[in-house]
Amino acid sequence: MERNNTTSETWQSSIPLLVHKANNKGPSSSSSSSIPTVLMLTTLVAVLGSYVFGSAVGYSSPSQSGIMHDLNLALAQYSIFGSILTIGAMIGAILSGTVADYVGRRLAMGFAEVFCIFGWVAISFAKDAWWLYVGRLFVGFGIGLLSYVVPVYVAEITPKNLRGGFTTVHQLMICIGMSLTYLMGANLNWRVVSLIGTIPCLVQLLSRPFIPDSPRWLSKVDRVKESDSALQHLRGKNADVYQEATEIREYIETLQQQTEASLVGLFQLQYLKSLTVGVGLMILQQFGGINGIIFYANSIFISAGFSESIGTVAMVVVKIPMTTLGVFLMDKSGRRPLLLVSAVGTCLGCFLAALSFFLQDLHKWKELSPVLALVGVLIYVGSYSIGMGAIPWVIMSEIFPINVKGSAGSFVTFVNWLCSWIVSYAFNFLMSWSSAGTFFIFSGVCGLTVVFVARLVPETKGRTLEQIQASLNSYSTKK
Known part of the structure; x- marks a missing residue:
């Protein structure tokens, strides 16, 4: 017990030093x-x-x-x-x-x-x-x-x-x-x-x-020469990788003073913020309805009175360019702005689809409601593709220290697939209950995503993994 306390103190006292070193590195390759x-x-x-x-x-x-x-x-x-x-x-x-x-x-x-x-x-x-x-x-x-x-x-x-x-x-x-x-x-x-x-x-x-294998994983398992070689290979034979390699080693040496965290060990105060952000984004991503909409797109268009073939092709036409746009914007605009725009768009798309089904139930605007459903689904898919599809996985890969990355990553990925199963299994039952109600629920979840991102999700653009993880864990510990 005394050893664990000492280790925890060492870890906490090392974080400001690591952040200071990382922030004051000179320009690197x-x-x-x-x-x-x-x-x-x-x-x-x-x-x-x-x-x-x-x-x-x-x-x-x-x-x-x-x-x-x-x-x-x-x-x-x-x-x-x-x-x-x-x-x-x-x-x-x-x-x-x-x-x-x-x-x-x-x-x-x-x-x-x-x-x-x-x-x-x-x-x-x-x-x-x-x-x-x-x-x-x-x-x-x-x-x-x-x-x-x-x-x-x-x-x-x-x-x-x-x-x-x-x-x-x-x-x-x-x-x-x-x-x-x-x-x-x-x-x-x-x-x-x-x-x-x-x-x-x-x-x-x-x-x-x-x-090559991951330089960080190789360093973690004490294959330091292979780690340096892999890093040099990835950065180019003429690149100066000394600073980056030193930073990786210093950080991992500090983490190795702690034991590997088990699943139960993840729920320590020092990992609380990282775990909340990682799990929260995965839950909101899936409960926003993506797998229900993707798995059963054809039946949605049929229910809305629209051609399933035209609807499916339109989804493809929207999805690929918007995802490509997200790739180019990720390191320019940052994670948080893209997430916020994406969540607002998915909220609007689900609301329009819900409104379409609501008008059908009232037998009003019969000519307009199928088009409204298509527009809503396309706005949803396009908005999801630009941010909510990718960024939770990006952030998950960035926020956990390597000594907990295995157990934390497994847990976060499991939560994502569990929520995916719940949505895909329940979707047809929800649509049978109320198509409009189903999409209003999804719209509400997407609205909650906006609040969650604005309040809790950190900006990770332009920071090394070591900087991100040290600052998050430092924050959690201080809190």
Whole structure:
């Protein structure tokens, strides 16, 4: 007990020194305007896992009629197939931090892709519902791992001036995977689409040996020479990485004075603000309705009296450019402004969709209400894509110290998938109760998000991971 108190005092007293050192570093190579080719290629390999994530989420909507017809499934059976993805993802999320900390970020991605490949193949050759369930569960497990490992890995390999934009590419690739799978599902047999789903898995699996592991993880496991070598490789052979490498080592040496935090250990006062921000953003992201709207977009448009094919194409047309815009704005405008704009937009979009269904219930403006529903959904999807889709994952990858990142990241990712399952499972029941009421609830949650971001979420733009984590934990301890 005495040792823990001493360690805690040492940690607290070290924080101001670390922040002072980090804030007073001279200009480093990470602030250079040029982006090393190795860094770009490494990030591209990593975010192939994000594409797999997106394709898995986007698969169920366009494939529904084909799978139900070919395998003679009832709606209840297909609902199990759709929602079991999130069950697998929750299991993967629980283990994600432990796996990533034990074997490293790079091996964890490969481990996840093996499960995804098996899952896609099982779906493609399924002769009955059970093989569909097994395949979907395995794909879910894989993307549960990837949803944590990819943004954390990208955040740990990029310099502070590029970290926001590079980490947001995770969401862009999810968006591209989802959108392309929507389009393929509308034009190709569902078995062919599932086989195509194995291609990015295989590419990442085969490319993984050629990318470096996270310098921060290597330093954490006392592989200091490999950490320095990986950092030099990522920044370019002529870059001066001395300051950045020293800062990483100093911070990790301080953290190693503490034991690795268990799940229970996360709920200490010093981690309270980080945990509140990370968990809060994930809950609000999912309870804002995104997975209900994405999973069941076709049925929403049909209920609103609008063409499902036009609605789906319109979503794709809006989603990709807005997510791309978010990537470019992330390190220019900062996290908080984008989050606030995004949350206001999702609130407005859900309100317009709710108003459309409300007018339908009153049998008024029958010609206008379907268009209003489409406009509302498109505003929602566009606004979500520019901020709420990516930024919670960016912030999650930034705010936790590396000694708790495994357990904290697993917990936050698990909460995200649990909320995702609740929304995707309850969505059809809510729509049966009241379509207008469902979207009014989502609009209210998005309104709460604005308040939460304004009051609690810190700006992390332009700060090193060590600065962010030290200041947050210092703040929590003082409070």
